[in-house]
Amino acid sequence: MSLESEVDLPGGAVLPGALPDALRAELIAFRRDLHMHPELGNQEFRTTAAIKERLEEAGLKPRVLSVGTGLVCDIGVPGEQWDGGPSMLALRADIDGLPIPDTKSECPYRSTVPDRAHACGHDVHTTVVLGAGLVLAELHKQGLLPRPVRLIFQPAEEVLPGGAADVIDCGALEGVGAIIAVHCDPRVDAGKIGLREGPITSACDRLEIALDGPGGHTARPHLTTDLVTAAARVVTDVPALVGRRFDSRSGLAITWGRIESGHAPNVIPQHAELSGTVRCLDIEAWRTAPDVVVAAIDEVANLHRAKSEINYVRGVPPVVNEPGVTELLRDAMIARRGVESVEGTEQSLGGEDFSWYLEHVPGAMARLGVRTPGERHIRDLHQGDFDVDESAITVGVELFTAAALVNGLR
Numbered sequence: 001m002s003l004e005s006e007v008d009l010p011g012g013a014v015l016p017g018a019l020p021d022a023l024r025a026e027l028i029a030f031r032r033d034l035h036m037h038p039e040l041g042n043q044e045f046r047t048t049a050a051i052k053e054r055l056e057e058a059g060l061k062p063r064v065l066s067v068g069t070g071l072v073c074d075i076g077v078p079g080e081q082w083d084g085g086p087s088m089l090a091l092r093a094d095i096d097g098l099p100i101p102d103t104k105s106e107c108p109y110r111s112t113v114p115d116r117a118h119a120c121g122h123d124v125h126t127t128v129v130l131g132a133g134l135v136l137a138e139l140h141k142q143g144l145l146p147r148p149v150r151l152i153f154q155p156a157e158e159v160l161p162g163g164a165a166d167v168i169d170c171g172a173l174e175g176v177g178a179i180i181a182v183h184c185d186p187r188v189d190a191g192k193i194g195l196r197e198g199p200i201t202s203a204c205d206r207l208e209i210a211l212d213g214p215g216g217h218t219a220r221p222h223l224t225t226d227l228v229t230a231a232a233r234v235v236t237d238v239p240a241l242v243g244r245r246f247d248s249r250s251g252l253a254i255t256w257g258r259i260e261s262g263h264a265p266n267v268i269p270q271h272a273e274l275s276g277t278v279r280c281l282d283i284e285a286w287r288t289a290p291d292v293v294v295a296a297i298d299e300v301a302n303l304h305r306a307k308s309e310i311n312y313v314r315g316v317p318p319v320v321n322e323p324g325v326t327e328l329l330r331d332a333m334i335a336r337r338g339v340e341s342v343e344g345t346e347q348s349l350g351g352e353d354f355s356w357y358l359e360h361v362p363g364a365m366a367r368l369g370v371r372t373p374g375e376r377h378i379r380d381l382h383q384g385d386f387d388v389d390e391s392a393i394t395v396g397v398e399l400f401t402a403a404a405l406v407n408g409l410r
Contacts, residue, residue, distance in 0.1 A: 015335055015402055016135060019394055027131045027397070028390050030054070032109035034123035038097025038116040041156030041163060044069040047095045051130060051153050058137050062151075067166045070095060070155035075136050076148035087177025088148040090361075091400050092354060093129035094122045094157035103384030119386040121184030121370065126153060128182060128368070128396030135401045149404050150176060160206055160315045162353025168360065178325050179363035180403055181354050182396050185345070186378050188369030190389035193333055193399060194345030195366055197326045199318040203286035204351025205278040206313035207254065209234065209297060211261075211306045215270035224268055228261050230304035231272040234297060235259060241296045251281030252289060253349070272306075279349050283317050290314070318347075319355040322362035329366050332402035337395070350381075368396050 019027075030050070039047055048069045055062045055073050062073035074088075097118045102111035111117045133151045152172050156163030173179070188194050211234070213225025221229075239254040246252045254276060261272035278293060280286040290312045301308035333342050345367050354365050370388035371378065379386045 015405055016139065019131070019135070019397060023131065023134065024394055027127050027393050030130065031123050031127040031390065031393060034126060035109050035118045036112050038111055038113055038118045038123070040099060040116065041096040041159035042067065042069055044095050044155050047126070048153070048155075051095070051126065054130060055133065055151075058134050060133070060137055065155070065167065065170045065172075067155065067163075067170065070163065070167065071153050072167075072170075072172050073133060073151040074148060075133060075140050075151070076145060088150055088175050089404055090150045090152055090173070090176045090179040090357075090363075091129045091132055091404075092152040092154060092179055092181040092357065093125040094154050094163075095126050096122060096156055096158050096163070098158055098382060100382070101384050104387060107387065117384055117386070119383060120158070120381050121368075121386070121388060122157065124184050124368070124370065124388055124393060124396070125182060127393050128400065129153065131393065131397035132400035132404070135397060136404055139405075146405060148175075152179075157353050160204075160313055162316055162356060164353040164356040168356060173357065173360050176361050178322075178328070179357050179361055180325060180329060180400065181363070181365045182368040182399065183352065183365055184370045184381070184388060184392070185367035186371050186380055186386070186388075188343070188345070188367055189371050189373045190369050190392045191337070191373065191395055192341050192343055192369040193329070193366040193395070194343055194369070195321075195326055195330055195364075196345045196347065197321055197323045199281060199283070199320050199347050200345065200365055200367075201319040201347070201352045201355065202251070202349040203278075203280040203283065203289075203315065203317045203355075205289065205315040207274075207276050207278055207293065208311040208313065209274040210309040211272040211274070211301060212309070213268075213270060213306050216268045218266045218268055221268060225305045227269050227272050227306060230301060230306040231259060231261055231274060233304055234274060234300050237300050238293070238296045241300070242293055245292050245296070246285050247282075249282070250285035251279075251349075252285055253279050254293065255279070279351070281318065281347055281349075283320060286317055316351045316353045317355045317359070319352050319365050320358060321364040322358070325362050325364040328403055328406060329364055329399065332406050333366075333399050335406065336398045336402045366399065368392055368399075
């Protein structure tokens, strides 16, 4: 791989020029291969093997995580020429797909696996980190890498509470001073990134409720627990009740996705089930949410004489971008593509387990634009027709490469 220096950065680092055509073509082909073979969380064996093989071809030594899928790979070793210098920077990608069908009927690289799709852009995230790793490995060989870099290819982001916890338990953050990531954004044009200091995603937990009562005839609801009414009241009253127990600026919202009860129109059932999500914009409100939500459900259920069993599944806190690392991403993108390539972005109600890394080290996530400029149709995340403008891969590689070379982070 031939990389020619294009820009001198403060501190003597260099920013390589445009990616070689052969590498760009290789990365697009790699992404398409992943897109055709999506694997669910903790089942990403083929994906892990493909990443490992390519990194080894580059002379690197990736290590598969002890959980069986996912891997980490260091470029440079702390304690050698970096002893006392800039801290290790981690680049994180998530590698799992989603359990939904790919509906892109005319796409030559659509998923070949029934009811499985890379509909959230994890194939792009993975390819970006791989590409950045290949470029940085070449710069390291030339003696041009000013800090050690760790590539983290994480399994099971889509599985609550997220595979990030397993990665951390495997020691992937040992020696890391900061961590960065990107997430595809179909509302941002390819060639740009969206940045925000502070919270950029929402907390997301899962709520599962079982309600029980003796059942009976619909002619005599006063003699039993009217369980369908009780379930309906939980659905309507609990979100309102919880909303009055938090500052409205916390953005806490309960939304139901499933309610099931009964089999006959004239029989009051003995059992009902509800499930939904709890989302929250504020990390402090998120920390107290389980106790408040469970208490509200119990209050409403007891009022209607229903017994409640509540499973509050802790998900992920908000991703809170650390200002210094956010500025690092901003400086890197501007150095690479100019000031017009960075735009502000709003906090999303979506959840992302990248937040678990930020409980341990400072970091930031950027929104990677994947919409073809001028395109009106938005292929939204978690939809079967989701796809990207593949020029975004080059942008992501350039962003991560520049971030590793900017010397503003210690």
